[in-house]
Amino acid sequence: MPYWKMIDHPFRHWRLEGWPGAVAWFTGRQGGVSPPPFATLNVGRSVRDLEPAVRENRRRAEALGAAGRPVRYMRLEHGATVRWLGPDADPPVADAVFVGDAAGVLAVTFADCLPIWLKVSGRPWGGLVHAGWRGTVADVAGRAVRFLRHQGVPPQDVLAALGPGIGPCCYEVDEPVAAAVRALPGGAPFLLPGGGGRYRLDLPGLNRHLLEQAGVRPEHITASGLCTGCRTDWFFSHRREGGRTGRMGGYLWLTGS
């Protein structure tokens, strides 16, 4: 069974073990050069960190697995658009991007939103999904699997790995979000009672469910079990840190079939 392995050299990060033909990894918040509140390994450009610091942080994060290859960072819209990565320098604006035939290294930035790695078994195809609550209630994970099905890939050939995201322990949502979750087939069990008429949302659990609904086999789904809100010593958490914080990086390089 594939799993996320924590590695402490040259600084703490996680690498996916057990996916042939893919190198997948994500960073935490340690090992970079940014000052607070982005201390230290912020790889996000949208958060008003110092540009030279972000550039150095990205260099360090990319060097963990990309071996000098160009890395293209997804341009997120917090929606459910699915696209192929084209030859352009800038990836398409989409929260799910697929890359085929070793077309380079793909990256996503996140802090509480859930990154999901997908890989087609036996083919050099894979992708990254960025699932916050908006993308999740729009079923971006399921849409990504159906996108592959339209390209002739049966869902049972799809492998999935969930990275760190905000867990039900830390993620309070209000009624409009809860209503959108309830509207998903089988979504209601992923809402837990919170205080004052609010709810707690199990974002990773719900995304696993959506992948299974789309036909991905349960035994093909790997979860990190890591909550960004519980581990602000390891991760940036947009919610826990009042909205001013950095971003981790999730990376996928397809090396072969």
Ligand SMILES: [Zn+2]
């Ligand atoms: Zn938590």
